[in-house]
Amino acid sequence: MDLTEKLTTLIERANTLTEALNVPQSPEEFVKLSKELGTLEPIVAVAKDYQNTLKNKEEAGAMLNDDTLDKDMKELANEEFYAAKEKLEKLEQQLKILLLPKDEADEKNAMLEVRAGTGGEEASLFAAELFRMYERYAALRGWTFETISYTDTGLGGCKEAVARISGNSVFARLKFESGVHRVQRVPETESGGRLHTSAATVAILPEASEFDIVINPDDLEISTCRSSGAGGQHVNTTDSAIRIVHKPTGVVVECQEERSQFKNRDKAMLRLRTILYNKKRQEEQDALSASRKTQVGSGDRSERIRTYNFPQGRVTDHRINKTVYQIESVMQGELDEFIEALIEDDQLKRLAEID
Secondary structure: OOHHHHHHHHHHHHHHHHHHHOOOOOHHHHHHHHHHHHHHHHHHHHHHHHHHHHHHHHHHHHHHOOOOOOHHHHHHHHHHHHHHHHHHHHHHHHHHHHOOOOOOOOOOOEEEEEEEOOOHHHHHHHHHHHHHHHHHHHHHHOOEEEEEEEEEOOOOOEEEEEEEEEOOOHHHHHHHHOEEEEEEEOOOOOOOOOOEEEEEEEEEEEOOOOOOOOOOHHHEEEEEEOOOOEOEOOOOOOOOEEEEEEOOOOEEEEEOOOOOHHHHHHHHHHHHHHHHHHHHHHHHHHHOHHHHOOOOOOOOOOOEEEEEEOOOOEEEEOOOOEEEOOHHHHHOOOOHHHHHHHHHHHHHHHHHHHO
């Protein structure tokens, strides 16, 4: 099926879905059809523009071959022909990107994990700053940011922090943030003014639902305890902190952010499902590792992806060789310049695989 036929099929499908949604449907079917139509609508809009532009090009071409037309009309037809030709090339590239296979996890919410790496207390301070950076980015996008766990150092730093970010296409926009983030600056405690390099790791995991992964209750060891003290949004005064061990895999999750034991249990279970779902996803991706090599990064948290140099005021993403000299804005959550560039680079590389 060539591109023109494929676009006609997609437009017909969108029309069918629109008609179906105008008659009574069960709530489940309505949601299903609405979701499919929502996915098709951006493609259909470009497809219709492509079809109209193709028609304009063909009409202009016919005019160029019409010997009965005068010189002025031929010049006008020539301009329209090449304008349509140029526009078609851009629309075709846009359509190829829109028609790329989608990652089933792109529309999911995400679990953010930030951990201090090498660099002692300076690494912990940087980890805390990264966590706040993503919280600010979520606010700018209109997403919801919920802290699952936060272990601070008592000195303003963070050893480890986990948050749930929910909203529209969260994982699709954040998935390239996984990896090692490096910071270069002079610590406040450095009397000699020497530049120190520290690091923190970031992992972005698509959130799993109960339908994505089934957990046998018999495989769980659940215990309650008091909060460990400093490290949460508050200190619990009851045994409301939850610790869950998944015995088959040895995965351990904890949550102590809520005063309610039930809420902490729900958050801990959500994190456990997400971890197990991503282990499964990783196994599937490893099986396709050859095709993954050309994509932007591997999602591996051991890969150094970005450097934040405070003395020079610059942030550099090493995967796409992109540098901006607006470090304060970036730390305030203005990440779209990097995220858009990473998404575009990934799309172009996947297109190259197909071509």
